[in-house]
Amino acid sequence: MKTRYALSLGKPFGIKVKVHWTFIFLIAWIVIVSLNRGLETPQILMHVLFVFALFFCVVLHELGHSLTAIKFGGNVTGITLLPIGGMAHMTKMPEKPKEEFLVSAAGPLVNVVIAILIWIYLALFQPVNLEEMKFVAITRENFLVMLMAANIFIVVFNLIPAFPMDGGRLFRAALSIKMKRVDATRIAKDIGQIFAIFFILAGLFINPFLVIIGIFILLGAKGEYEMIQYQDALKQFSVEDVLNKNFAELDMEDTLGDAAQKLIHIPDNGFVIKSEGKYKGILTKNEIINGLNNLGKEGKIKDAVNTDVEPVKPNAKLFDVFQDMNRKRNYLVPVISKDEILGVLDIDNLKELILIQRAIR
Numbered sequence: 001m002k003t004r005y006a007l008s009l010g011k012p013f014g015i016k017v018k019v020h021w022t023f024i025f026l027i028a029w030i031v032i033v034s035l036n037r038g039l040e041t042p043q044i045l046m047h048v049l050f051v052f053a054l055f056f057c058v059v060l061h062e063l064g065h066s067l068t069a070i071k072f073g074g075n076v077t078g079i080t081l082l083p084i085g086g087m088a089h090m091t092k093m094p095e096k097p098k099e100e101f102l103v104s105a106a107g108p109l110v111n112v113v114i115a116i117l118i119w120i121y122l123a124l125f126q127p128v129n130l131e132e133m134k135f136v137a138i139t140r141e142n143f144l145v146m147l148m149a150a151n152i153f154i155v156v157f158n159l160i161p162a163f164p165m166d167g168g169r170l171f172r173a174a175l176s177i178k179m180k181r182v183d184a185t186r187i188a189k190d191i192g193q194i195f196a197i198f199f200i201l202a203g204l205f206i207n208p209f210l211v212i213i214g215i216f217i218l219l220g221a222k223g224e225y226e227m228i229q230y231q232d233a234l235k236q237f238s239v240e241d242v243l244n245k246n247f248a249e250l251d252m253e254d255t256l257g258d259a260a261q262k263l264i265h266i267p268d269n270g271f272v273i274k275s276e277g278k279y280k281g282i283l284t285k286n287e288i289i290n291g292l293n294n295l296g297k298e299g300k301i302k303d304a305v306n307t308d309v310e311p312v313k314p315n316a317k318l319f320d321v322f323q324d325m326n327r328k329r330n331y332l333v334p335v336i337s338k339d340e341i342l343g344v345l346d347i348d349n350l351k352e353l354i355l356i357q358r359a360i361r
């Protein structure tokens, strides 16, 4: 998910934590529900404070996943808070069943620890009599009891085996001990989708957030299964096995009119742009169209070129590069070794390769 419209909250352990703009809906929903129930302002503020405390626990949950993943060589780019929960963005995930199991378990375990700590605190300093306590609204008296209950709820809910939720990941990791990861993922995905449909149907009657969670599970399961299939198809290749040596190149000083004219004659998604023999950037159809709109036909390529596309090495693993291209939406990347452009990788060609590999099996 793109998190451009997100507010940065800090960088604990070097991991960026952001809150997505749609979080406003959650706060608005809580205020509206509280108002409908005729609650007074101090109590509404208490509810909002509770949500902040709860999402602080969610951040700790995601940090549990993230730090465990990093320990096993994974790569975490950040954590985003959404109204339905947290999400750790991993560009590289540990794949050994045991490691994946521990990474998935670490999040819920954090909430178990939080619940136990609250329980100990309550037992020592604030003994509660559950029979006398009222739970109509969150108050100063029941705040910690409710927070403890919410953490237990997070644990139980996350352990539902609805891949890609934590429980589903634990299930997949357990299956992958006995079978291929791609097959384990397919089974976990199918079960996840059954749960998702159940969530959506139940949510329509109970709670709109359950509907959103169901949709997230449906899309997440599908997307992740696709990626695992791609990985299975590409795992035997490195970049040099499939790079396209017949690529089209243009110079920084050439015009966008030149590029537009040549575009229909080239096999790839765009051009490699050079200056004095050195790689400078990539010019795809999108940059050409935007450039023509802003600068006209006489506009120079150097004012429209995308210089953010980093070259890849010929010995890089093809799947890693493919995944990176998808994430960064780079449709064309140059393959460079010792300043020499050896060829390009085009995302459409890679998708064809995947189809062929899957057909062969």
Ligand SMILES: [Zn+2]
Binding pocket: 061, 065, 107, 108, 158, 166
């Ligand atoms: Zn989790």
